[in-house]
Amino acid sequence: MYILRWFLILLVLLYVLDALYTWVYKNALPRTKVSYLLSIQEEKIDYVFLGSSRTNNFIDSKIITEITGKKALNLGIQGAKMDDYYLMLQLLKKQRINTDLIFVQIDDVFNMRGSSDLVKSSLMPYIQDSLIARYVRERDSDFWKLKHLPFYRYMVYDYKLGFREFFSNLIQKKPRVDLSNGYAPKYGTVEDLKAKLPKQIASKNDVVKAMRSFAKKNNTQLIFFTSPYCGHTKNLFFIDSLQEKISPLMNYAEIFAHDDQYFYNCTHLNNKGAQVFSKRIAEDIVSKYQN
Amino acid sequence: MIYWSLMQRSLKAQNIFLLISSYIFYGWWDYRFLVLILFSTLVDYAVGQRLKSTKKPQFRKMLLWVSLVTNLVLLGFFKYYNFFVESWIEGWAQWGVHMDSTTMQIILPVGISFYTFQTLSYTIDVYKKKIEPASYFINFAAYVSFFPQLVAGPIERASHLLPQFGKQRSFDFNMAKSGLYLILWGLFQKMVIADSCATYVKAIFDNYAHLNGASLLLGAIYFAFQIYGDFAGYSNIAIGTARLFGFDLMRNFNYPYFSRNIAEFWRRWHISLSTWFRDYVYIPLGGSRGNSYLKIRNIAIIFIVSGFWHGANWTFLFWGGLNALYFIPLLIGNKNRKYLNDAEENRSFPSLKEFLQMSTTFFLSALAWIFFRSNSIGEGLAYVERLFTHFELHTEYLNVERYSIEMMPLILFFIIIEWVHRRFEHPFIGKYREVKVMAALVLLMLFGVFSDHQSFIYFQF
Numbered sequence: 001m002y003i004l005r006w007f008l009i010l011l012v013l014l015y016v017l018d019a020l021y022t023w024v025y026k027n028a029l030p031r032t033k034v035s036y037l038l039s040i041q042e043e044k045i046d047y048v049f050l051g052s053s054r055t056n057n058f059i060d061s062k063i064i065t066e067i068t069g070k071k072a073l074n075l076g077i078q079g080a081k082m083d084d085y086y087l088m089l090q091l092l093k094k095q096r097i098n099t100d101l102i103f104v105q106i107d108d109v110f111n112m113r114g115s116s117d118l119v120k121s122s123l124m125p126y127i128q129d130s131l132i133a134r135y136v137r138e139r140d141s142d143f144w145k146l147k148h149l150p151f152y153r154y155m156v157y158d159y160k161l162g163f164r165e166f167f168s169n170l171i172q173k174k175p176r177v178d179l180s181n182g183y184a185p186k187y188g189t190v191e192d193l194k195a196k197l198p199k200q201i202a203s204k205n206d207v208v209k210a211m212r213s214f215a216k217k218n219n220t221q222l223i224f225f226t227s228p229y230c231g232h233t234k235n236l237f238f239i240d241s242l243q244e245k246i247s248p249l250m251n252y253a254e255i256f257a258h259d260d261q262y263f264y265n266c267t268h269l270n271n272k273g274a275q276v277f278s279k280r281i282a283e284d285i286v287s288k289y290q291n
Numbered sequence: 292m293i294y295w296s297l298m299q300r301s302l303k304a305q306n307i308f309l310l311i312s313s314y315i316f317y318g319w320w321d322y323r324f325l326v327l328i329l330f331s332t333l334v335d336y337a338v339g340q341r342l343k344s345t346k347k348p349q350f351r352k353m354l355l356w357v358s359l360v361t362n363l364v365l366l367g368f369f370k371y372y373n374f375f376v377e378s379w380i381e382g383w384a385q386w387g388v389h390m391d392s393t394t395m396q397i398i399l400p401v402g403i404s405f406y407t408f409q410t411l412s413y414t415i416d417v418y419k420k421k422i423e424p425a426s427y428f429i430n431f432a433a434y435v436s437f438f439p440q441l442v443a444g445p446i447e448r449a450s451h452l453l454p455q456f457g458k459q460r461s462f463d464f465n466m467a468k469s470g471l472y473l474i475l476w477g478l479f480q481k482m483v484i485a486d487s488c489a490t491y492v493k494a495i496f497d498n499y500a501h502l503n504g505a506s507l508l509l510g511a512i513y514f515a516f517q518i519y520g521d522f523a524g525y526s527n528i529a530i531g532t533a534r535l536f537g538f539d540l541m542r543n544f545n546y547p548y549f550s551r552n553i554a555e556f557w558r559r560w561h562i563s564l565s566t567w568f569r570d571y572v573y574i575p576l577g578g579s580r581g582n583s584y585l586k587i588r589n590i591a592i593i594f595i596v597s598g599f600w601h602g603a604n605w606t607f608l609f610w611g612g613l614n615a616l617y618f619i620p621l622l623i624g625n626k627n628r629k630y631l632n633d634a635e636e637n638r639s640f641p642s643l644k645e646f647l648q649m650s651t652t653f654f655l656s657a658l659a660w661i662f663f664r665s666n667s668i669g670e671g672l673a674y675v676e677r678l679f680t681h682f683e684l685h686t687e688y689l690n691v692e693r694y695s696i697e698m699m700p701l702i703l704f705f706i707i708i709e710w711v712h713r714r715f716e717h718p719f720i721g722k723y724r725e726v727k728v729m730a731a732l733v734l735l736m737l738f739g740v741f742s743d744h745q746s747f748i749y750f751q752f
Contacts, residue, residue: 002464002468006728009729009732010732013729013732013733013736014736017733017736017737151736155736155739155741155742156741156742157742158739158740158741158742159740159742162737162738163737163738164693164697166737
């Protein structure tokens with residue numbers, strides 16, 4: 001009886017905490033790009049950028065808007081992979097966000113499958129949503145526990161959804177990044193600029209295919225682009241192979257090959273580089289898609 | 292449940308069950324090393340039996356040596372072989388003699404330092420006729436491999452634990468309940484305090500060269516609490532688990548950070564190891580008898596051996612040596628046995644003097660822990676140097692997206708809880724016991740680290 005009593009108490013505590021956390025995460029000021037996207041509906045955002053940190057740290061939406069005169073949003077998420085881009089694309093549709101063009105960053109992520117922990121963690125408060133539930137079910141063997149065991153999802157992802165983040169949400173603390181822009185700058189340059197791309201490219205990427213078909217079905221235009229790498233990157237010929245598979249591709253891989261000052265590290269621009277790059281891509285958008 | 296429901300009446304069945312469970316537990320990590328623990332058990336059991344049947348002093352001494360050499364050779368080989376070979380090669384390299392640096396990739400068997408010391412205590416006590424040798428092999432094997440404390444202690448004495456395998460055990464609700472309380476408290480110490488500190492400690496120690504003195508000081512404080520929460524937490528879980536099976540294990544920690552000098556600290560920290568060294572090394576060396584030189588020598592030996600016991604690295608030796616340096620002035624001034632009671636037994640708050648004594652002792656131990664945590668003595672020295680030369684009183688944003696100061700409120704809360712309950716083995720006492728248990732469960736869920744949990748530090752020893 002003693003054990004049973006404590007077991008029931010524990011269960012009740014878990015349900016209460018789960019309900020409390022979920023309510024706070026869903027109702028607080030958005031602090032992640034996923035929660036921001038799920039907080040807006042039926043908006044017109046002309047240009048949306050999907051990608052990983054190589055979008056997150058590269059595209060200043062404010063510059064894009066200033067040059068193109070159109071509203072832009074950076075939805076790049078650190079560590080995100082193609083599966084995550086596809087989910088964001090589906091969420092854009094689900095939230096009835098009206099877009100003109102969706103720019104999808106592509107590079108060595110073409111060779112990768114799976115999803116990032118960061119994206120998955122930000123999905124947890126919304127796991128009861130059918131689209132998100134399907135996404136997690138297909139990618140996480142723990143799905144049943146995440147969905148049905150009370151508070152389990154918040155314990156497993158405590159690093160991102162633990163008490164610290166819960167408290168920040170509770171007090172409506174603003175995120176470090178302005179989510180209506182989505183750009184997260186990096187500053188300075190590390191000493192040793194080095195990076196390596198794969199030698200071989202995967203024969204195909206099913207997610208790219210699925211994204212294209214989803215976009216076609218929903219009358220959305222996808223534009224693939226490759227962000228800059230520093231000139232010390234090995235196997236840059238990978239991008240040539242990529243260009244053969246993804247066409248058309250806005251290829252910016254080597255535009256700053258001789259400008260180390262623009263890089264935080266070999267695969268990420270610093271703020272200075274991001275400003276120049278944002279200007280460049282905005283001008284290309286004007287010349288290619290606005291005339 | 293199986294243990295208490297099916298084997299309630301048969302002591303032999305209970306012991307066989309515990310032995311099999313312990314071997315499965317150990318084999319789960321690496322079944323190959325079961326041979327090692329079985330070999331140690333067989334040797335020491337056989338030595339114990341022969342010691343019982345013979346009275347010839349020379350033969351008895353030889354038997355003792357057989358046990359000592361067997362156990363220490365195994366320990367030395369698995370734990371220290373690579374260290375000695377590498378140190379030897381590095382030593383010659385300083386003189387320009389270069390040798391092939393390939394060493395065998397020897398895996399350190401988990402818990403070898405703990406169970407080796409446990410079996411050694413048995414042989415030595417039997418040799419000294421302090422205890423009777425084990426009558427049944429099953430009991431002895433279960434004693435050596437008893438799973439709750441097999442991999443990280445407490446290092447039990449045969450005189451305390453072995454007889455418990457020979458006594459009828461029946462389910463005691465209060466004992467089981469106190470065991471559950473200890474497990475809960477241990478989980479709190481480990482998952483809330485130690486593992487939370489670990490995030491900050493890693494961020495600070497890995498980037499110490501770029502941080503200011505305040506952050507480095509916080510890093511040292513966090514590591515002091517990380518290692519305490521980690522090891523005391525494990526000990527409490529082990530003691531609590533043992534109680535669920537009807538066993539009483541010795542206390543391993545007694546609120547060490549409330550010590551008023553280093554001598555008191557060592558009476559309260561890792562008690563099972565400190566008393567082991569005291570009884571089997573320090574006292575045989577002469578203890579505190581003899582002239583000052585002998586006393587200092589004995590203390591230095593104890594601390595350096597204790598450091599070396601922790602691991603095959605010069606940093607542990609340095610840590611042991613530093614503690615010896617802290618201890619020796621107390622020994623010379625005859626103050627090492629000064630504080631045998633609890634700090635401020637009858638008052639809620641310590642006096643200013645006691646507070647300063649406790650703070651100084653904590654600071655000294657935290658300073659020594661820096662070397663324990665560092666990868667090399669040079670790195671530890673650089674850390675300490677930067678701590679003092681780059682001291683700026685402001686918090687810094689670490690690469691784990693947290694400010695260095697952020698962990699302090701939880702640490703202060705933990706200190707208050709420990710201080711208030713310092714006369715008890717865990718905080719779940721008094722009329723609000725159930726509220727405290729509930730609060731601990733909530734805190735565990737809210738602040739516990741579940742995603743990035745760390746292995747127990749002492750598993751590596």
